[in-house]
Amino acid sequence: MRYDDPNALLDYAQSFAGFTLGELCERYKEQIPQQLLHKKGWVGQFLEMILGATSGSLAQPDFPEIGVELKTLPIDELGRPLESTYVSVLPLINIHGLRWENSVVRHKLMHVLWIPIVASRDITIEDRQIGMPFLWNPTVEEEQTLKQDFEDVLDQVSMGNIEQVDARFGDILQVRPKAANSKALTDAIGPEGTVIRTLPRGFYLRPQFTKQCLQKQFN
Structure with missing residues (x-):
């Protein structure tokens, strides 16, 4: 499915408001996982499928023709986000020339379709x-x-300080491990420019920030 502009996508997405995941799965003949521990991205992938996202796992917005990224936002009954929101992988090597202006993070966060889910x-x-x-x-x-x-x-990555970067860094963006398990290691810049092996990392939006986004939208 292709959209002429972001508002067309929004209109279609809003038509699902109020439905449960069970009702949507029944409509689209989709099997619901018994639990999400090993299928953490299933909800987002299911909504991408029914909304017609075309990017898959490519490092670009989910709807590249209109420049919109889809993000699900798990909330409690009071509208408070339950967790941080994954944005993209943090590059740990070959980062020369990488700037905010040409980053995947910026491309994904310039226009977001948020879908809250209780x-x-x-x-x-x-x-x-x-x-x-x-x-x-x-x-x-x-x-x-x-x-x-x-x-x-x-800056910290380029100086070989990735092991000192933790979730306390950043006012909006934080860095967290992004790996299936502790054995899923990747190359990174280490001290003195050596190559080390470390856990993959990802950029995440802090829940305090997504809470502010919700409050601004729904006052």
């Missing part, structure tokens, strides 16, 4: 309900903070 842990997967989707762009101030967070982390 997903408290005591709600079964099939009973989790789709909230009202909305489109979001960062303000000038928000983008400046995102850029600063991104560049601060890249």
Whole structure:
């Protein structure tokens, strides 16, 4: 499915508001996982499928023709985000020339379709309900903070300090391990420019920030 503009995508996404995942799976003949421990990305992938996202795992927005990234946002019954939001992999090697302006993080966060989902842990997967989707762009101030967070982390990576970067870094963007298990190691720049093996990392949006996005949208 192709969209002429972001509002056409938004209109279609909002038509699913109020439905449970179980109801949508029944409509689209999709099997619901028994649990999401080893299928953490299933909800997002399912919604990408029914909305017609075309990027798959490519390092670009999910709807490249209109420049929109889809992000699911698990919330509790009071509308509070339950976790940080994955954005993209943090490059740990061959980062010469990488800047905020040409980064995957910026491309993905310039226009986001947020889909809140009431997903408290005591709600079964099939009973989790789709909230009202909305489109979001960062303000000038928000983008400046995102850029600063991104560049601060890249500076640490380039200096061989990846092992000192943890989730406390960054006002909006934080860095967290992004690996299936502790054996899934990747190359990174180490001290003195040597190559070390370390866990893959990813950029995530802090839940405090996505909470602010929700509050601004729904007042």
